[in-house]
Amino acid sequence: MKKIIISENALAKLAALTTMQCYGVVGLVPENIGKRFLSLLVGDKLSRGVDVKIKGRQVSFTIYVVLQSGVKVSEVANIIVHQVSYKLEKLTGLKDIDVSVVIKGVKREA
Template sequence: MIGNISNEYGYINYSEEILGNIVGVSTMECYGVVGMASKNAKDGLWELLKKGENLSKGVKISMKENKLIVELYIIVGYGTKISVIANNIIQKIKYNVENYTGLKVSSITVNVQGVRV
């Protein structure tokens, strides 16, 4: 379990897969994103993950000092401005994760693994 919240009523534990799915769905909602790329690439070949698949495969999450560190791998559409796409993704992920779970996000790294026509 990665994310842990406790209060006077008890504990909430979030698995890495659940947090990864929140990040993945949030990312796929952003304009210009073709899909997530599997973080388990071999020989430089990236597997394109589309909607409906386990999007957490394209997300790596860790925790440091009670804050989440998110790293994700995406493939963007040709002709889109990558810096704008990445900034939109970062804002959307931070907002969704913090509002849905109550956990704080310290950093988000967007790795663009390819461009699709």
């Protein structure tokens, strides 16, 4: 009998790293943060920008992102959903993955 346990934190990190690679994403932010302190997460804290909920066999991710202004926001969100569910399914073998994206901010063009 084998048993593999993947922690919520590991799942969150995987989702966060995948999101960071998506085109149009500038960064992740934690869920609860005042508008005035919108600072991007870096390094090990990255996974705080992802909420993981496990219910039976279903894993739900909610990802809080900041996007580049001037890109089609809805399409980028779609790409994130697609990429995260694809990568997570491939890397962990989980089947029932649910991804939501919350756009917390938009970064002004440089």
